[in-house]
Amino acid sequence: MISRIDLRGDALPEGAALRALLPRAEFDVEAALEKVRPICEDVHHRGNEALIEYAQKFDGVTLERVRVPAEALQKALDQLDPAVRDALEESIRRTRIVHAAQRRTTHTTQVVPGGTVTEKWVPVERVGLYAPGGRSVYPSSVVMNVVPAQEAGVGSVALASPPQAEFDGLPHPTILAACALLGVDEVYAAGGAQAVAMFAYGTEGPDGCAPANMVTGPGNIWVAAAKRYFTGKIGIDAEAGPTEIAILADSTADPVHVAADLISQAEHDPMAAAVLVTDSEDLAAAVEKELAPQIAATKHVEDRIKPALAGRQSAIVLVNDLEDGLTVVNAYGAEHLEIQTADAAALADRVVNAGAVFVGPWSPVSLGDYCAGSNHVLPTGGCACHSSGLSVQSFLRGIHIVDYTRDALAEVTHHVVTLAEAEDLPAHGAALKARFGWKVPGK
Numbered sequence: 001m002i003s004r005i006d007l008r009g010d011a012l013p014e015g016a017a018l019r020a021l022l023p024r025a026e027f028d029v030e031a032a033l034e035k036v037r038p039i040c041e042d043v044h045h046r047g048n049e050a051l052i053e054y055a056q057k058f059d060g061v062t063l064e065r066v067r068v069p070a071e072a073l074q075k076a077l078d079q080l081d082p083a084v085r086d087a088l089e090e091s092i093r094r095t096r097i098v099h100a101a102q103r104r105t106t107h108t109t110q111v112v113p114g115g116t117v118t119e120k121w122v123p124v125e126r127v128g129l130y131a132p133g134g135r136s137v138y139p140s141s142v143v144m145n146v147v148p149a150q151e152a153g154v155g156s157v158a159l160a161s162p163p164q165a166e167f168d169g170l171p172h173p174t175i176l177a178a179c180a181l182l183g184v185d186e187v188y189a190a191g192g193a194q195a196v197a198m199f200a201y202g203t204e205g206p207d208g209c210a211p212a213n214m215v216t217g218p219g220n221i222w223v224a225a226a227k228r229y230f231t232g233k234i235g236i237d238a239e240a241g242p243t244e245i246a247i248l249a250d251s252t253a254d255p256v257h258v259a260a261d262l263i264s265q266a267e268h269d270p271m272a273a274a275v276l277v278t279d280s281e282d283l284a285a286a287v288e289k290e291l292a293p294q295i296a297a298t299k300h301v302e303d304r305i306k307p308a309l310a311g312r313q314s315a316i317v318l319v320n321d322l323e324d325g326l327t328v329v330n331a332y333g334a335e336h337l338e339i340q341t342a343d344a345a346a347l348a349d350r351v352v353n354a355g356a357v358f359v360g361p362w363s364p365v366s367l368g369d370y371c372a373g374s375n376h377v378l379p380t381g382g383c384a385c386h387s388s389g390l391s392v393q394s395f396l397r398g399i400h401i402v403d404y405t406r407d408a409l410a411e412v413t414h415h416v417v418t419l420a421e422a423e424d425l426p427a428h429g430a431a432l433k434a435r436f437g438w439k440v441p442g443k
Helices: 015-019 029-046 048-059 070-078 082-100 139-152 173-182 192-201 221-230 255-266 281-296 301-310 322-332 344-348 365-370 406-422 426-433
Strands: 004-006 107-112 115-123 126-130 156-161 187-189 214-216 244-249 273-278 315-318 334-340 354-359 396-404
Touching: 015 322, 029 048, 029 192, 029 221, 048 192, 070 173, 082 139, 082 173, 107 406, 115 406, 126 139, 126 192, 139 156, 139 173, 156 192, 192 214, 192 221, 244 255, 244 322, 255 273, 255 281, 255 301, 255 334, 255 365, 273 281, 273 301, 273 322, 281 301, 281 315, 322 334, 334 344, 334 365, 344 354, 354 365, 406 426
Parallel strands: 004 315, 126 156, 126 214, 156 187, 244 273, 244 334, 273 315, 334 354
Antiparallel strands: 107 115, 115 396
16 A cells, blocks of 8 residues: 655665655646646736636636625634634634744844844735635635734735635635634635736736735645746745655554554645655554554545555655664655654754654644644645745745944945955945045046
8 A cells, every 4th residue: 555665774875866765746837837827817818707717617616706705704604613613713823822923023233333234024015825625625724824924914815715616606614714713804716826816917896806915825736836937926935735744753653643644644635645764664564554444444545545645655664773764854855744753852853854843642743734833834845955834934024224324334435345346346336435525437
């Protein structure tokens, strides 16, 4: 059901050579880009008319309007299962605690007497958030996108989620209820690349969507391709690929826990990656044995879990020891990394490439998906080596404010002039000379 990769024996290769040995899903955004290009430009030129046609073509629904009426949001909240409402409210509460602590404050540094540089943090003015609605419904993704944007102070927040034939062309009611709980009243029934194009270009009319400065949120390959298409026009969080879990475990790990956590990630999608890295062949065998009965007792077996675990993106990786294991997981750069070892906290402290790290047997990824307080919108495809998960900082821009007195500028002018002339940019130096009566070109 799940393959093995044996890296024991010889010394591990380094860098790209090691990464090439590790499992990873194929995710060709560049190929998808050519298919989303005409969709995005169609939305640019025809706006809501194009969005309505794509809802019919891709989602099988006939829309009269793309914007979700306010009464539909309130109705969804009124009809929400009380237990689900309680769980969402607790998720929101915990996520706010963590993200409120991420707020940045203005800071002024005195460089020299009379010379200061102040860094102030300004929120993006308007963001478009995307909540997937394909194989599963993700109100948790609404929470994970909206809360950091709100805590950053973003003034205008809009959300899009695919229309659902089952719900008269509206997004899933739990998505709408989550929006209502969070105070988001601008919601659109739009999915895929066309939703990203709507935010990037804006649409006109009474139910039109104003252009956004930034688009965030997970989605399928078409969403990722549209984000790439608009990079440079709008800000994006990441080109999210298939979800991933890696587990670094030793002989102390419980195979029941490990198998359950691998399955929990595999149920997202047939391209989801589930990787166990261990120095214990006994644990590997026990996990393999444990997978079958747990899979038999759950849902989504044939269409998601089995193909995900059997795919090239999933494997049990055997290593000589935990030092090699740490090297492997740092090379892999998982979206979610669990450490289930005897000294999990110490190993977790040495992880440098991961979207989020879950320490010990009582911090599973599922906790982070919903109620840890952390964010579950995380870098995939090895991008954790250079990118972070969604946070308050994702929605902030740092602006430097330079304030020098005459004396402070005079004291450094000769250095500026020297560097400007070294770069053959004499007018840069002349801009300072002119302030002090120095001879400048043309005078």
